Amino acid sequence: MQQSSILLLFFFLMGIALIVFTYIYLSSKKADQGMSNPLKKRFWFFLILTIIMGIFASVTIPKSPYFAFADKTPAKVIHVAAIQFAFFLSEKAIDREKPSGQQIELPVNEVIEFRVTSFDVNHGFAIYDESNRLITQTQAMPGYVNRLRYKFEEPGKYNVLCLEYCGVAHQLMRTSFVVK
Amino acid sequence: MESKKLKKITAVWIIVVLTLFVISIVLGILMRLNQGGVLHHAPITFYSNMTIHGITMIGIWFVAGMAGINYLMERYVKTSYSANLIALILTVIGVLMLWAVTLIGKFHTAWTFLYPLPLRVMWAQWATPVFLVAMSILTTGWLIWGISMMTQVLKKYSIPQAFAWQHFKKDPAVKTPPFILISMITLVGVVTCLLVAVVLMALYFAEYFSKGSFVNDALLMKNLTYFFGHTIANEMLYLGLAVIYELFSEVGEKPKWKTTWYVALAWNFTLIFILTAFLHHLYMDFVQPEGFQIVGQIASYMASLPAAAVTVFSVWVAVYRIKIKWTLTNLLFFIGVAGWVIGGFGAVIDATISNNIVLHNTQWVPAHFHTYNILGNVLFSLGFFYWFSIQFTDKVVSEKFSKLILSLLIIGGAGFLLAFYIGGADSIPRRFSNYPAEFTTAKPLANIGAAFATIYLIPILILFYNISKRCLKILFPSS
Numbered sequence: 325m326q327q328s329s330i331l332l333l334f335f336f337l338m339g340i341a342l343i344v345f346t347y348i349y350l351s352s353k354k355a356d357q358g359m360s361n362p363l364k365k366r367f368w369f370f371l372i373l374t375i376i377m378g379i380f381a382s383v384t385i386p387k388s389p390y391f392a393f394a395d396k397t398p399a400k401v402i403h404v405a406a407i408q409f410a411f412f413l414s415e416k417a418i419d420r421e422k423p424s425g426q427q428i429e430l431p432v433n434e435v436i437e438f439r440v441t442s443f444d445v446n447h448g449f450a451i452y453d454e455s456n457r458l459i460t461q462t463q464a465m466p467g468y469v470n471r472l473r474y475k476f477e478e479p480g481k482y483n484v485l486c487l488e489y490c491g492v493a494h495q496l497m498r499t500s501f502v503v504k
Numbered sequence: 505m506e507s508k509k510l511k512k513i514t515a516v517w518i519i520v521v522l523t524l525f526v527i528s529i530v531l532g533i534l535m536r537l538n539q540g541g542v543l544h545h546a547p548i549t550f551y552s553n554m555t556i557h558g559i560t561m562i563g564i565w566f567v568a569g570m571a572g573i574n575y576l577m578e579r580y581v582k583t584s585y586s587a588n589l590i591a592l593i594l595t596v597i598g599v600l601m602l603w604a605v606t607l608i609g610k611f612h613t614a615w616t617f618l619y620p621l622p623l624r625v626m627w628a629q630w631a632t633p634v635f636l637v638a639m640s641i642l643t644t645g646w647l648i649w650g651i652s653m654m655t656q657v658l659k660k661y662s663i664p665q666a667f668a669w670q671h672f673k674k675d676p677a678v679k680t681p682p683f684i685l686i687s688m689i690t691l692v693g694v695v696t697c698l699l700v701a702v703v704l705m706a707l708y709f710a711e712y713f714s715k716g717s718f719v720n721d722a723l724l725m726k727n728l729t730y731f732f733g734h735t736i737a738n739e740m741l742y743l744g745l746a747v748i749y750e751l752f753s754e755v756g757e758k759p760k761w762k763t764t765w766y767v768a769l770a771w772n773f774t775l776i777f778i779l780t781a782f783l784h785h786l787y788m789d790f791v792q793p794e795g796f797q798i799v800g801q802i803a804s805y806m807a808s809l810p811a812a813a814v815t816v817f818s819v820w821v822a823v824y825r826i827k828i829k830w831t832l833t834n835l836l837f838f839i840g841v842a843g844w845v846i847g848g849f850g851a852v853i854d855a856t857i858s859n860n861i862v863l864h865n866t867q868w869v870p871a872h873f874h875t876y877n878i879l880g881n882v883l884f885s886l887g888f889f890y891w892f893s894i895q896f897t898d899k900v901v902s903e904k905f906s907k908l909i910l911s912l913l914i915i916g917g918a919g920f921l922l923a924f925y926i927g928g929a930d931s932i933p934r935r936f937s938n939y940p941a942e943f944t945t946a947k948p949l950a951n952i953g954a955a956f957a958t959i960y961l962i963p964i965l966i967l968f969y970n971i972s973k974r975c976l977k978i979l980f981p982s983s
Contacts, residue, residue: 331929370813387858458931487865495936
């Protein structure tokens with residue numbers, strides 16, 4: 325699960341930092357000869373860090389959502405309009421003057437495209453699975469349509485929360501759809 | 505005469521910052537207790553508190569950094585007392601206006617005031633224009649201050665010297681102190697982001713007064729807002745680092761740090777990365793040009809390289825197997841650097857687009873930026889404040905008492921932050937006044953966060969009292 329790996333990675337790195345800083349601090353209580361060859365060590369430290377960051381960048385950038393299913397034709401397109409403080413989901417384009425939505429049912433294991441916009445302020449369109457885990461999201465912006473492509477591999481009920489602070493009932497904005 | 509005035513105004517800055525810090529922490533604890541279900545504020549109260557908590561925290565630690573570098577800059581160049589005073593007066597006015605706007609007017613856009621939310625008036629009618637005016641006042645005062653300090657540096661150092669380019673050659677005739685280099689680089693970033701804030705305010709005023717005929721572009725406004733917001737927060741941290749480069753060795757009674765070719769290189773490159781990293785705030789705006797998104801991740805990653813290989817490593821070299829005279833000042837600096845590094849891990853993880861899709865606007869975000877602050881930048885500034893305050897008054901905090909202060913800061917800070925990191929991994933949204941029932945860990949984590957924040961507050965109150973008392977002595981020396 326992505327969030328678990330992220331948390332573990334963070335704790336691992338935090339642990340290393342704590343050990344290194346503590347070790348260095350404790351070393352200052354003892355001897356007085358300083359670090360040998362600091363420039364050489366600094367260079368290697370920099371090189372190793374650069375390589376690690378380079379690997380992370382080249383592995384993760386292609387996994388960005390902008391490239392997800394870019395060459396596929398979505399099986400279904402769902403129009404999403406957000407307002408203060410509700411979501412409208414529809415298989416048809418949503419009328420700004422008379423927004424309306426419908427119950428949405430999506431096919432499992434098919435590429436779905438959500439076309440997300442807002443009729444007033446910035447909102448967030450964030451999809452949570454049945455274990456209340458955030459699986460994907462995009463922003464709902466006035467004057468723009470963000471296209472989010474996703475393939476649901478598990479059937480079930482998915483909740484949508486607003487994840488961009490939008491005002492006094494931001495925490496109440498939600499909707500849901502079913503994947504079968 | 506001049507340095508007496510600078511001493512006194514710095515003392516005023518310190519008291520103002522510490523007072524507002526204590527109040528803002530209390531607001532934050534109230535917010536967490538509301539999220540934990542212990543308090544039952546109306547959402548509008550929560551969100552107004554959230555707005556002023558954020559604005560105040562960023563504002564005070566920014567001006568703390570500016571006051572710190574202004575004070576130390578006097579060692580190298582003559583700084584302008586008027587610019588410092590103007591900034592102080594305008595900051596106090598701006599902050600008071602913002603407190604009125606949020607606490608009385610119930611303005612609640614969050615500190616990022618993301619367009620078009622400030623114009624969708626769901627609060628007192630007067631709050632929106634007063635908010636825009638207050639932000640303009642702050643921007644004006646800080647621009648005057650920033651430009652003034654840059655001008656004073658450039659009166660003594662040429663542009664290439666201010667950026668330490670002569671250090672790329674062997675044995676340069678004129679040496680640029682690291683403090684001047686870092687201050688200059690940071691002030692370029694500060695002035696740039698404040699100029700962008702001017703543009704942002706102008707666009708807001710234009711729309712506000714246009715009665716509907718002029719409508720801004722939401723994507724442009726988002727880019728401008730985050731350029732301003734991210735950059736000012738990032739530079740706030742680097743202002744603290746400038747102080748560390750100047751004081752760390754001195755406090756430990758060791759030789760002064762020098763600018764080398766790699767220090768010059770690192771800080772010059774840092775400027776480029778800082779000015780482009782803000783793009784990581786728009787990863788979830790898929791209409792943003794793809795190239796900008798990738799630049800955002802690369803710039804965010806690369807910003808960590810000079811930070812780690814130069815600044816952090818230099819701190820390690822300055823400490824490893826060196827019998828340093830450890831005092832509260834340099835211990836605060838040292839722990840702050842560790843906090844900054846750990847916050848950096850959280851940040852780089854989030855700045856990875858493929859992670860951001862499941863972390864964006866969850867509690868991972870306040871997790872990492874609170875790490876940068878409460879156990880990073882705040883400690884840098886507290887180190888400076890304490891160091892300043894003991895220059896002119898006698899008696900220092902005892903070693904035992906220092907250990908108590910530091911332990912409580914670390915324990916309180918760590919517990920408060922871990923609650924946020926775990927919350928982020930649990931997909932709990934940020935900026936929610938109350939949590940949907942399905943997030944079963946959300947309330948307990950909020951209350952744990954509040955409890956540890958209270959532990960953190962204790963040493964802050966001690967330092968507030970201790971440092972403010974000394975600063976008052978500096979302002980009103982007893983006859």
